[in-house]
Amino acid sequence: MEALHPLMARCLSGASDLFSSRGMKVQAMGARQGLNGHFQIAWVIPSDPTFLPIVRATLEQLCTVLGWSESEAKLITLALEEALTNVIRHAYCNRADGVIELLCEKSDGKLQFVLSDSGTAPDPARICARQDDSMEAGGMGTHIIRGVMDTVDYQSIPSGNRLVMTKRIRQIP
Amino acid sequence: MKTSVRDQGIVRIVSVEGDIDLGNSGDLRKILFDALRDSGKLALNLGAIRYIDSSGIATLIEVLRESKRVNKDLVLFAMSPAVRDVFKLTHVIKIFQVYETEEQALGGAA
Numbered sequence: 582m583e584a585l586h587p588l589m590a591r592c593l594s595g596a597s598d599l600f601s602s603r604g605m606k607v608q609a610m611g612a613r614q615g616l617n618g619h620f621q622i623a624w625v626i627p628s629d630p631t632f633l634p635i636v637r638a639t640l641e642q643l644c645t646v647l648g649w650s651e652s653e654a655k656l657i658t659l660a661l662e663e664a665l666t667n668v669i670r671h672a673y674c675n676r677a678d679g680v681i682e683l684l685c686e687k688s689d690g691k692l693q694f695v696l697s698d699s700g701t702a703p704d705p706a707r708i709c710a711r712q713d714d715s716m717e718a719g720g721m722g723t724h725i726i727r728g729v730m731d732t733v734d735y736q737s738i739p740s741g742n743r744l745v746m747t748k749r750i751r752q753i754p
Numbered sequence: 755m756k757t758s759v760r761d762q763g764i765v766r767i768v769s770v771e772g773d774i775d776l777g778n779s780g781d782l783r784k785i786l787f788d789a790l791r792d793s794g795k796l797a798l799n800l801g802a803i804r805y806i807d808s809s810g811i812a813t814l815i816e817v818l819r820e821s822k823r824v825n826k827d828l829v830l831f832a833m834s835p836a837v838r839d840v841f842k843l844t845h846v847i848k849i850f851q852v853y854e855t856e857e858q859a860l861g862g863a864a
Binding site: 630631633634637652655656659662663666669670716717718721722724725728729 | 773775777805808816819836839840844845
């Protein structure tokens with residue numbers, strides 16, 4: 582196993598402290614890093630929007646460490662947060678006591694996010710991009726996710742729902 | 755998220771600062787609906803917004819629809835890069851009146 586990048590270790594450590602201080606269960610934060618910079622971070626978080634800023638801060642820093650610009654890091658974080666928001670709003674109907682598992686994995690030149698929940702299955706009719714210039718607010722989260730991520734795959738699993746999203750990591754010359 | 759409100763003539767200027775997400779977009783909605791109801795025109799300063807998600811954009815769309823319903827102007831100005839990126843990504847930038855400066859926004863709203 583390789584040592585964590587110092588910046589990554591710092592942002593994960595800070596996030597771990599914040600999560601723990603709010604009673605969140607944190608699993609393997611920064612504990613799995615393999616060869617060639619591959620790593621895996623797993624979190625189990627409640628479906629409570631008050632925790633979104635912590636996820637946001639951690640992911641933004643992580644994306645910056647991986648070489649994305651500040652603007653790109655914000656958009657990737659936004660897409661992930663839209664996925665979390667959809668789970669909170671639709672799968673758990675705004676209940677704060679649901680459980681969301683988030684797995685973030687860097688391998689083979691891409692960053693992959695896997696989001697799992699045990700809430701209500703998403704309505705396929707809602708998983709569609711909004712119309713341009715529309716005055717309707719619905720479907721915006723899905724539109725953002727599809728606009729930012731390279732692949733988006735909604736899956737039904739025995740325990741509930743899974744969303745797999747990937748983003749290619751830009752090669753720095 | 756923090757907001758501050760001041761009046762200039764019949765225009766109520768609301769400055770929004772910080773992050774807008776699912777956790778606080780409902781609060782912003784109430785502040786903006788109250789401001790719209792109590793003024794002749796509403797101008798939003800978005801220069802100090804660091805982050806906005808789809809629930810924040812949806813809130814602004816709701817305020818825009820309400821402004822059209824009551825026949826009042828809603829103008830946005832000093833949009834931060836973070837806000838502009840999300841507006842472009844969601845294709846909503848064309849449905850709002852967006853200005854670079856407060857002076858232009860108030861002039862455009864007059």
